[in-house]
Amino acid sequence: KPEFDAACQRLIESGLFEGCNWKYMPVSRTGIALMFEVSEAPAQQKVRLTIPGVPDKDLWEWLRANEPLVQPQIPGTEEATRFYTRAIQRFLKKNVVASVHTDLATRETSLVFRPENVPAIEAVKFIGAQAISPATLEKTLAPIAKGSPFTEYDVQQLLDLNIRPMYENLGRLNVRFPSIKAEGGVVTVQVDEGRVYTLGKADTTGTPAGIQPTLPIGEVARWNEIVARFEATTKTLRNQGYLQARYKIDRQLNPAAGTVNLAAAYTPGRQFKFRELKLGGINAAQDSALRRLWALPAGAPINEGYIDDYLRAAFEKLGPEHSGVAHQLEPAGEDAVDVVITFRRK
Secondary structure: OHHHHHHHHHHHHOOOEEEEEEEEEEOOOOOEEEEEEEEEOOOOEEEEEOOOOOOHHHHHHHHHHHOOOOOOEEOOOHHHHHHHHHHHHHHHOOOEEEEEEEOOOOOOEEEEEEEOOOOEOOEEEEEOOOOOOHHHHHHHHHHHHOOOEOOHHHHHHHHHHHOHHHHHOOOOOOOEEEEEEEEOOEEEEEEEOOOOOEEEEEEEEOOOOOOOOOOOOOOEOOHHHHHHHHHHHHHHHHOOOOOOOEEEEEEEEEOOOOEEEEEEEEEOOOOOEEEEEEEEOOOHHHHHHHHHHOOOOOOOEOOHHHHHHHHHHHHHHHOOOEEEEEEEEEEOOOOEEEEEEEEEEO
């Protein structure tokens, strides 16, 4: 029985289980059947292994064979992190460290395991680039990457954040970086620039009637410009009181035709109305003058653009002795807000 208790305790200490019990019954004169009843800890954190020179596939295959409790999703506990760390160190025979990484594009977080001592990047080279010169790519990435630890995953993240947008703004929406190698501190990135795409069709749903982005159908799909059109529509919604307006774009590439079709879904949320203007940091005479400037009536949809215009006019009225301001929209019921503005003197 002490051995069974100790086995349950080891499972709990792994951080992968919240509970463990055992029971047994005799099945013969000399043997028993032993059953462990466990409840797994919720595993919601994605795991990423970034080991230079070791393909993820090889490491996961070894873990499946030798550490089957290590899965691509991990519970968010220190015990589980330690368990994974020991398992990966057993494969590498060297220390590893874990850190939380947030993908800025998807907002997805993952627990990243990498060696404790990773060589630093000293320089970056690009091969295979033509639409954008290698020198331009190197000038863009080198200052950001220099001194950073090298793993293929980390460099891929830098490429996605800094180099991919350059290509996508040329309409090259399927640019890839199929090879990322490091030797002596110099990282060499192979570029597959892909083809130029034109915008085929675009369907936008979820916006109130009459509010739609104007998109360059049939033209080169310069992604920064396309996103700017959707952002402009979002700004229009926010200026009509839809303060929680959001959108998501799904793009479907047709490599054979060289076109991209877009499906954009907006979530406008509730429409908020203006209730009251609250001013601070000014005297009574200034308060009276600034209130006369405010023209948005109570009950009208709150307009963020109007607030910006009002602040510029207010500073002109106040003069140079005021150099700062803090403003916020304060909830005033389910679908109303107060505009709270506090001016600061020099």
